[in-house]
Amino acid sequence: IFLPTDAGQSYHVGLQGTGSGAYSLDVFKVEDDEAVHESSFVQLPVTSALRGELQLADVPTLAIDQDGNGAVDQILAPSVVLTKEQLQDTIPPVTGVVLTGGVGQPAWYRSNVSVSLSAADFAQAGATASGVLETKYQLDGGSWIKYSGPFTVTTEGEHTIKFYSTDSRGNVEIEQTTQFAIDKTPPELQLVWDRTSKDLTFMGIDTQDDTPVVQDAGQVVTARDKAGNTIALTFVQTSRKTALRAEFAGLA
Numbered sequence: 001i002f003l004p005t006d007a008g009q010s011y012h013v014g015l016q017g018t019g020s021g022a023y024s025l026d027v028f029k030v031e032d033d034e035a036v037h038e039s040s041f042v043q044l045p046v047t048s049a050l051r052g053e054l055q056l057a058d059v060p061t062l063a064i065d066q067d068g069n070g071a072v073d074q075i076l077a078p079s080v081v082l083t084k085e086q087l088q089d090t091i092p093p094v095t096g097v098v099l100t101g102g103v104g105q106p107a108w109y110r111s112n113v114s115v116s117l118s119a120a121d122f123a124q125a126g127a128t129a130s131g132v133l134e135t136k137y138q139l140d141g142g143s144w145i146k147y148s149g150p151f152t153v154t155t156e157g158e159h160t161i162k163f164y165s166t167d168s169r170g171n172v173e174i175e176q177t178t179q180f181a182i183d184k185t186p187p188e189l190q191l192v193w194d195r196t197s198k199d200l201t202f203m204g205i206d207t208q209d210d211t212p213v214v215q216d217a218g219q220v221v222t223a224r225d226k227a228g229n230t231i232a233l234t235f236v237q238t239s240r241k242t243a244l245r246a247e248f249a250g251l252a
Helices: none
Strands: 013-016 021-031 032-048 049-053 059-067 072-078 080-083 095-102 113-120 132-139 149-155 157-167 176-182 189-196 200-205 213-216 220-224 231-235 247-252
Touching: 032 059, 080 213, 095 157, 113 132, 113 157, 189 220, 189 231, 200 213, 200 220
Parallel strands: none
Antiparallel strands: 013 049, 021 032, 032 080, 049 059, 059 072, 095 113, 113 149, 132 157, 157 176, 189 200, 213 220, 220 231, 231 247
């Protein structure tokens, strides 16, 4: 809706809800056919009972009657206010991710993982960055969630986090992805008697890592998975093959 003010006109702009959900409202100030100021009310709740009035000013406000009883329940300031230079911003934000936990090989963790997202906004020459409006993320194909602070992933297995940010001008970042795996459980050692070598052989078994590394140092045999979990089997004999016997001294 275009509302000219060149002849000193005054306006009453009313709102009436028609259903349940959310709405956004953008108010632009235009000079010489160019937007020089924007005030945005973003994702406000609405019901069919809602009534409201847009109060026009240099920075407009919304007077809201949430239940339609004729009384103003609240007066809202814009969620976002942009200057002429910020309205020229055409570059989306950039979001980074930091994963914190007990780390093994790259992208493998042996503990819960804390996920932190941070976004920064930029603008091309001659414009001013409008600022990050919001960051959203999705964990393992679930619903998109508005990021409000670090969150923790606790379940074992492989995980995929997708995320992106939007700036106040409406520029949307290309969706980013990070992947990692959590394995909190040490591997197991499977012992097999080899009749040919007359010695024990060992195989590592792990619920998350198909190829745990086994090291047989004679008196001590260890298995380590990609997350860094380790099991160690210690024998009494320094040389099992020479002694032709194997007595366990400990398991750790």
